[in-house]
Amino acid sequence: MEGIVYLYVFVLAAFTGYEVISRVPVILHTPLMSGSNFIHGVVLIGAMVVMGHADPDSPLQLTLGFFAVLLGAANAAGGYVVTERMLAMFKAGKKKGAE
């Protein structure tokens, strides 16, 4: 039963992803790719849970967990900064660039 519930989640999430960006203007393709790159940075919380349950006496588990958290945190932080920098520059009207 669990499995089938997850199958629903998979399918509905896939439709959501497709619908949400289906009308995006070309000017936002790169920022949007960067933004979705940030969103899968949520892998960080999965890495934290795995690291938190790793056997403290197993160097192998700790090392792998350490890298999972490190890489996940880098994905989230880097993805945010880069996307925010790109989008900060989109402003309407004739105001001159402040940065």
Added chain:
Amino acid sequence: MKWFIDISYVAVAVVFVLGLKAMSSPATARKGIVWAGWAMIAATLVTLFWPGMQNFALMIVAMVIGGSVAWWSGKNVAMTDMPQMVAIYNGMGGGAAAAIAAVEFARGEMHGGMVALLAVLGALIGSVAFSGSCVAYAKLQGIMKKAYRFPMQNQLNVGLAAVVGILGLAIVTATDPDGWAIVLFFVLSLALGVIVTSPIGGADMPVVISLLNAFTGLAVGFEGYVLGNPALVVAGIVVGASGTLLTQLMAKAMNRPITNVLFTPMTGEAQEGEAIEGSMREMGALDAAATMRYANKVIIVPGYGMAVAGAQHKVWEMSQLLEEAGVEVVFAIHPVAGRMPGHMNVLLAEAGVPYDKIFDLEEINAEFSLSDVALVIGANDVVNPTARTDKSSPIYGMPILNADQAQNVIVIKRGKGTGYSGIENALFYKENCSMLYGSAQQAVGEIISHVKSMEG
């Protein structure tokens, strides 16, 4: 406590989807990423209270190192280098998903065929995304200059993928999988990512990065199932689906079907096309300035050459001067101008060009015939009319900007060479076209001083 974490994850997933939605419109895009950022912080904080967790000291150290290094590098990278930064951060996400699977294998707690199957799939896709993204980064950063083609490349790709797949299945079905089989599985998965991306040239890299981004999303979603974490599943699959759509949009804009990108990389060898008649005409900065200063409408077509020269600020200064003199100036952006769809818009926005002066190919193409001047700066293939007419040309069928239909075409170009694809450009030989040789920075600077001297 667990129920509070679960509810928080639902809220986080909703905010992510709303944030992504907001990011698909220029007016709300900035808000979207900020919302998503707060959701990420909230998710991280509540996860610290997950019941039964330990190893907090190491965990915090890893978060601080990974987060601060990425934050610092993201803050300091130049705008022209953004695509490779997206690639490398994406690779890290894939690596994290693969590492999660590795820890689960090391703990030996894979219950049930479905969990093991998705763990293995996520590990495979995550590893490919990790090593493939590293190759993409190295290529765009100029560390790895050549495209490496192995003998029988396509057979090698398929063969290695099959071996990895069989090994993965063996691990899924084994009751107590051998440790070395798992290690071998990861090594071969990483090798697969390298071998598939190595022969792909720099011009196709944006599509590859976008595809690997979708891959990482899928890997994250699969590992989310393994961990029983719906937030990871929703966020990962949403990115997987939207990333796939984005990849298709990019591939279509470049007229390079995704299968061609992966299996028949552009060779870059000179192609025999129809002979081009006529000769190129040269023009000085003064004439260029005068032509534009006394025009009614100028359309500027910027290309990657302008971005490399860092001339976007100068170009914007020039167009403001022209506007003060009563000339209408707009920018026409080809979908693949720059290095990725939308990259050029980001570069122009950085220079302060308001986005209501920037137009897509579909919006602007009809207006070239009504304009007095089309100013092409550091762009080549995207204005090559052979794409419309010459069936033997490798870029035949690619949508192009119809700059050739303007009354006058002025092309600022460093030298007489060909563009990224190595194809002669018929536009440069047309009668209404003049060439202004020099770096974009210097040429536009000269035009600015000449326009200033014409004031009054």
